[in-house]
Amino acid sequence: MSDHFTITWIDKGQPPRVASDPSHPDGVHIDSGRRPACRVELPYMTQTNIGLWLVQCDKCRTNMMITMASRPDDPVSVMLPCKINQTPTGKTKQ
């Protein structure tokens, strides 16, 4: 769920110039592989210009910028590495 995230759109003021990648017609999922992480659903295909989503976790204050091209191959979700509940070794149970 995306109930504790603040998602802000930063519009670059230009439409996309490059064609969408046909191998990702339903968007992509961004995952850096780091854990723990929070899954954030992005407002997919809600903009018309290229730009950035600034995603911030309200619990741990982690934030990330995600580039958007307003094309079908845009990210639909992201695994945002979370700073809370992190053990000293950085390992968590799956």
Ligand SMILES: [Zn+2]
């Ligand atoms: Zn968090």
